[in-house]
Amino acid sequence: MRKLLLYLLPALVIAASFVVAGCGKGGGDSKSIKIGLAGVLTGGDGQIGASMLNGSQIAIDEWNAKGGVLGKPIEPVVINDEGDPQKAVTAAQTLIDDGVVAVIGHFNSGCTIPASNLYNDAKIVEISPGSTNPTYTDRGLPYAFRICGRDDQQGAVIAKFLRGQQKIAKIAILNDKTTYGAGLAKVVADNFTAQGGQVVASQGVDANDLDFRADISVAQGAGAQALVWGGMYKGGGPLCVQMREAGLNVPFVSDDGCQDQKFVDTVGNNAKDVYVSFGKDYTSTPAAQAFIQAYKAKYKSDVGSYSIYGYDAAQVLLTAIQKAGTTDAEKVAAVLKGQPFDTIQGQIEFDSKGDLKVADYVIWTVKDGKLQELAPAP
Amino acid sequence: MSSTLTDILVGGISRGAMYALVALGYTMVYGVLGMINFAHGEIFMIGMFSCVFAMGVFSLAWGNLIVLNLTLGIVVAMIISAGYGYANERIAYRRLRKAHVLAPLTSAIGISTFLQYFIFLTVSRDAVNFPRFYSDYLTNHHLKLGPVDFSYLQIMILGLTFVIMCALFYLINHTRLGIALRATAQDQLMASLVGVPVNKIIAFTFILGSALAAIAGVMYSMYNDTLIFNSGYRIGLKAFTAAILGGIGNVPGAVLGALIIGLTEALTTYGFGSEWDDVSTFAMLMLVLLLRPRGLLGERVANKV
Numbered sequence: 283m284r285k286l287l288l289y290l291l292p293a294l295v296i297a298a299s300f301v302v303a304g305c306g307k308g309g310g311d312s313k314s315i316k317i318g319l320a321g322v323l324t325g326g327d328g329q330i331g332a333s334m335l336n337g338s339q340i341a342i343d344e345w346n347a348k349g350g351v352l353g354k355p356i357e358p359v360v361i362n363d364e365g366d367p368q369k370a371v372t373a374a375q376t377l378i379d380d381g382v383v384a385v386i387g388h389f390n391s392g393c394t395i396p397a398s399n400l401y402n403d404a405k406i407v408e409i410s411p412g413s414t415n416p417t418y419t420d421r422g423l424p425y426a427f428r429i430c431g432r433d434d435q436q437g438a439v440i441a442k443f444l445r446g447q448q449k450i451a452k453i454a455i456l457n458d459k460t461t462y463g464a465g466l467a468k469v470v471a472d473n474f475t476a477q478g479g480q481v482v483a484s485q486g487v488d489a490n491d492l493d494f495r496a497d498i499s500v501a502q503g504a505g506a507q508a509l510v511w512g513g514m515y516k517g518g519g520p521l522c523v524q525m526r527e528a529g530l531n532v533p534f535v536s537d538d539g540c541q542d543q544k545f546v547d548t549v550g551n552n553a554k555d556v557y558v559s560f561g562k563d564y565t566s567t568p569a570a571q572a573f574i575q576a577y578k579a580k581y582k583s584d585v586g587s588y589s590i591y592g593y594d595a596a597q598v599l600l601t602a603i604q605k606a607g608t609t610d611a612e613k614v615a616a617v618l619k620g621q622p623f624d625t626i627q628g629q630i631e632f633d634s635k636g637d638l639k640v641a642d643y644v645i646w647t648v649k650d651g652k653l654q655e656l657a658p659a660p
Numbered sequence: 661m662s663s664t665l666t667d668i669l670v671g672g673i674s675r676g677a678m679y680a681l682v683a684l685g686y687t688m689v690y691g692v693l694g695m696i697n698f699a700h701g702e703i704f705m706i707g708m709f710s711c712v713f714a715m716g717v718f719s720l721a722w723g724n725l726i727v728l729n730l731t732l733g734i735v736v737a738m739i740i741s742a743g744y745g746y747a748n749e750r751i752a753y754r755r756l757r758k759a760h761v762l763a764p765l766t767s768a769i770g771i772s773t774f775l776q777y778f779i780f781l782t783v784s785r786d787a788v789n790f791p792r793f794y795s796d797y798l799t800n801h802h803l804k805l806g807p808v809d810f811s812y813l814q815i816m817i818l819g820l821t822f823v824i825m826c827a828l829f830y831l832i833n834h835t836r837l838g839i840a841l842r843a844t845a846q847d848q849l850m851a852s853l854v855g856v857p858v859n860k861i862i863a864f865t866f867i868l869g870s871a872l873a874a875i876a877g878v879m880y881s882m883y884n885d886t887l888i889f890n891s892g893y894r895i896g897l898k899a900f901t902a903a904i905l906g907g908i909g910n911v912p913g914a915v916l917g918a919l920i921i922g923l924t925e926a927l928t929t930y931g932f933g934s935e936w937d938d939v940s941t942f943a944m945l946m947l948v949l950l951l952r953p954r955g956l957l958g959e960r961v962a963n964k965v
Binding site: 495516528 | 663664667668671672674675780785786787789792799800811883884885886888890891893894925926929930933934935938
């Protein structure tokens with residue numbers, strides 16, 4: 283009996299999984315329109331990635347309440363790429379096999395870039411709400427879009443802030459060795475030196491080590507007047523704390539990867555002279571209020587930094603599908619590139635590469651335990 | 661202001677001391693059983709989560725008494741980690757003790773993945789901050805000896821490592837329990853014939869190693885401000901390397917190897933930049949193993965010490 287069970291059980295499990303998979307595939311094809319929501323939901327970047335896709339989910343809920351798109355209900359297919367480029371490719375393939383017509387995601391540039399190749403080969407429109415690395419759209423992929431700025435724009439804003447506004451001559455740059463972090467670090471370095479500044483130390487560190495003391499000592503010894511972190515908050519938070527512990531009390535400047543409440547929580551009362559570049563603060567605009575309320579009602583938490591971008595991406599995508607009258611990627615992409623869209627960010631337009639025509643990077647700072655837009659220099 | 665080089669050395673030694681606490685667990689289990697417990701890094705990770713959880717419970721129960729809550733937190737972490745370590749041995753390794761050498765090794769890798777994702781799914785998918793309320797005093801106060809500048813936390817880490825190493829050395833070489841340990845390491849069958857309770861001794865080894873890993877976990881999460889489900893992986897790898905470098909199975913060897921690795925990483929960052937630290941660490945490991953295949957101080961507790 284026991285032996286029989288031993289053979290029977292796996293057989294049953296396998297059979298059941300086929301049945302379930304079969305239902306998933308067969309059931310939705312004609313009755314609903316599937317949209318992939320891909321991004322990092324777990325691990326060090328899990329919070330920021332999940333809140334981004336939650337934003338998209340709210341937009342999809344709104345459309346479904348109005349009767350869906352093209353007369354069919356929208357079925358979101360959420361997938362977690364764990365922030366890992368290899369898993370992102372698998373995730374992309376899973377979505378394609380599942381029959382999604384468009385994808386919102388991914389979050390990490392290192393994931394979005396390899397996944398976008400698959401989506402484009404499969405003729406699926408992809409809008410990333412959060413991947414800022416230039417390579418994503420620079421390869422001439424016809425169906426790749428992003429609804430946020432690019433790191434060459436972001437890095438220029440950081441460099442200008444340090445050199446022009448803070449009058450700093452020497453900076454140290456650390457990055458987390460990801461596509462995104464290393465890319466941004468390079469842009470900041472190039473821009474800063476072009477403006478007559480000097481980069482005294484520039485290193486990639488393994489963000490999983492979480493012990494940055496040696497690099498901090500090197501930066502300190504080299505006379506850095508500011509420390510720039512190219513990377514996510516899981517490394518940025520501890521780095522900022524350790525640098526204050528070591529007595530390096532110069533400005534800490536990071537990028538949109540540190541634009542998260544989790545970063546502020548880690549930094550705690552060391553949050554003096556901490557700056558983060560990001561898009562403008564839309565949470566106080568009238569256009570955002572309905573969304574923020576819906577988000578709080580559904581997820582019982584505050585919106586994340588990328589929630590609005592996730593929401594906008596879904597809104598723009600669904601509007602474009604509705605206007606194109608089809609889910610055909612070519613026509614949807616033509617609509618996306620052909621006209622302006624009203625979003626929480628204001629009116630936006632895509633250029634021929636799929637980037638926003640106008641990026642809106644500004645510098646934020648930590649004040650009263652929250653990230654806030656820095657008042658412009660007088 | 662202290663100079664860059666002394667700061668680097670202090671940071672390197674502190675990091676090495678944390679590697680050492682983890683490496684001791686690897687080395688003890690290897691010394692007694694001749695197997696490498698790849699799940700040890702996860703025990704370390706469970707230790708740090710247990711401590712933070714326990715401190716939260718205590719502060720709810722009777723308020724924010726820093727010293728008491730932190731001490732009890734460490735004790736709870738040691739107990740929980742020891743429990744996990746014992747359970748690992750009982751469930752995953754004991755029955756495989758006489759199997760092919762690869763069997764317990766594979767089992768250990770499985771346990772390691774299992775524990776990582778168990779914590780990931782049940783406790784936290786995201787990084788958790790160590791409550792700074794407890795660590796601020798230790799990290800913000802410094803002891804300055806001329807150009808050398810230690811934070812209280814660094815002194816605590818170094819002190820704990822040194823005391824634990826000496827205690828272990830004493831335990832192994834000068835107590836009846838130590839004799840039983842060494843006997844088990846030399847020949848399990850022979851030891852059991854002369855009345856050594858081999859199973860209990862092996863379980864004790866796991867419990868002790870796991871409790872030490874918990875201490876390391878608490879120190880590490882205090883030192884680096886963050887806890888995350890996969891933080892045991894990298895430090896486990898480094899500590900394992902340290903144990904091999906010093907001669908696996910050898911208690912002072914593990915500490916020596918760990919300090920060397922910590923310092924190498926720090927000095928590489930100073931000289932070449934932190935991108936090179938893994939390169940130099942593992943290059944040094946290869947070099948040492950080529951020249952001294954049994955590690956710096958030689959293998960196995962029993963045969964050598």
